[in-house]
Amino acid sequence: MTDLYQSRRYTIQLIIIVITLIFIARLFYLQVIDKDYKQLAKATVLRQTTVFPARGLVYDRNAKLIIDNQKEYDLWVTPGQVKEIDTVGFCDLVGISDTFFRETLKKAREYSRFKSSLFVKGISVDKYAAIQEELYLFQGFFGQVRTVRAYPYHSAAHVLGYISEVTPKQIDQSDGYYKRGDYIGTGGIEQSYEKALRGVKGTRYVLVDVHNKEMGPFNEGKFDTAAVPGKNINSTISIDLQQYGEKLMKGKIGSIVALEPRTGEILCMISSPEYDPSLLTGQDRGKNFRLLLTDSLNPLFVRPLKAAYPPGSTYKATLSLVGLQEGAITPSSSYNCPGAYYVGSLRVKCDHSGFVPDLVAAIQHSCNSYFCNYFRRTIDYDEDHSVAQGLDDWKKGLGYFSLGQKTGIDLPNEGYGFVPGSKYYDKIYGEKRWNSVTVVSLGIGQGELGETPLQMVNVISAIANRGYFYPPHISREIIGDDSMLIKYKTKHVIPIDSSNFNVVVEGLRQVVLAGTAAASQIPGVTMAGKTGTAQNPHGNDHSLFVAFAPVEDPKIAISVVVENAGFGAQYAAPIASLMIEKYLNDTISASRKPVEQRMIEANLIKHAAAGKSHK
Known part of the structure; x- marks a missing residue:
């Protein structure tokens, strides 16, 4: 009998021990292992x-x-703290729907x-x-x-x-x-x-x-x-110049980029259509973002950085520099233009006709025949090299100006533009099955060549400096830490003789004095520039202009692209000259007020679905 009671006592003790161990284990789990319990306990008081x-x-x-x-x-x-609440009262208080609350x-x-x-x-x-x-x-x-x-x-x-x-x-x-x-x-x-x-x-x-x-x-x-x-x-930007540019570009699609040549500092960067940045703040941000995203005019697209346009005649200055350095062109190279460039069955139209005595005159009058001819000479120049090697040398020369590559601006999502090389045409036509005639449109800035507005202004800035540029940048100083900006202080020297730049600068100066941009002269300011008309297979041609001023001591370089606006002299050149005058003089002269008014009032957006989300 004693053994029986003894056995029961041990059994009960064992049960008590097991239960105690279970409680201890559970408490250990809740307090040490299970973080949710700890977080809930803390959240209740802390x-x-x-x-x-x-x-x-x-x-x-x-x-x-x-x-x-x-x-x-x-x-x-x-x-975990939410109890039964008055959902209707909460939704009314906060201004949300019952569906939003529950989801x-x-x-x-x-x-x-x-x-x-x-x-x-x-x-x-x-x-x-x-x-x-x-x-x-x-x-x-x-x-x-x-x-x-x-x-x-x-x-x-x-x-x-x-x-x-x-x-x-x-x-x-x-x-x-x-x-x-x-x-x-x-x-x-x-x-x-x-x-x-x-x-x-x-x-x-x-x-x-x-x-x-x-x-x-x-x-x-x-x-x-x-x-x-x-x-x-x-x-680096001037908000006054930025707002003036946005005013000039209202009702137009395109871009303006201006920078200070000696430093690479961006003075303004307009992408049109523009929108008010305040739209993307506050509770209506999501709704406004969807409106901008679905707007047919694509106001969220950053055209100065990502849109690659055929540069048209604005590129002729770059070709001149590459050709001069290669020895394919000389300052006195002449050409008799019959009103078009002919080779075999190919005809490239030229709005200029007659004898072109030298390179300065060719740039001044933007002679297509001249530049088709000397582009072919540039890539065919060395008899020891193939056409493919000549084209790749030409591409390398353009690369000195950051064409076909990123400029390195301190803004995200910059595009590369496009400069085709021999491999590109080998893939299309087959190796050794194309020649300089096949790609002659590259001589007038057409064909497959593409430049972003930022690249355009970087090129004209390098020309303004007679052979060097600083990487374009938007930040001038980070208070307390400028380590991120060191790379923008590095001078990039272009391996082309300075004498060649002087010839091209004179040609660009003549464009404004007595050439295709003569109507955009600024009283009291010497300006050098180049108009461009970029062919557009999807509609009217794009109007382009690049320029810098003053010629003797450049303080501003600029590129303007106005989509579907026709010749470069029609819209891009007047807008660029107004921007330069505004920056240098802080005002527009009385004689040019009609030009300003015409640019401001011009509405070139013929789109029935144009939304109200942009400016």
């Missing part, structure tokens, strides 16, 4: 919030503030019941003040302030960029910096200088009661870390 730093401000070259900050609020939710809360729960998720973003200060008064009624929801962008001049959207919510891919690539719901620079300066502008996030711990009201800092803020504001940037 809230960790991110303190977002103020993004760096951006100024123009004259210290005018062009990107500012303003406060707005985001509404966040911790799903967003479902996504937040799928992400995590205990981690906070962004619920509604971009709430204005005034609206959030009304929400905050009643937010304690809705447990699990809380507001978080952040600074967002403001654009005092409502201009230069393609240069400045905007901020948007980070994507999962960006989060994965950020080494833990970005979290779901964070914002990041997209496009323009905002993207290129994101690391400098964003600053460093801080952390704040606050105590909250059961009604979701903040009770004050935890442990007197000893565990808080301060946010570090982003660095300010002084940009």
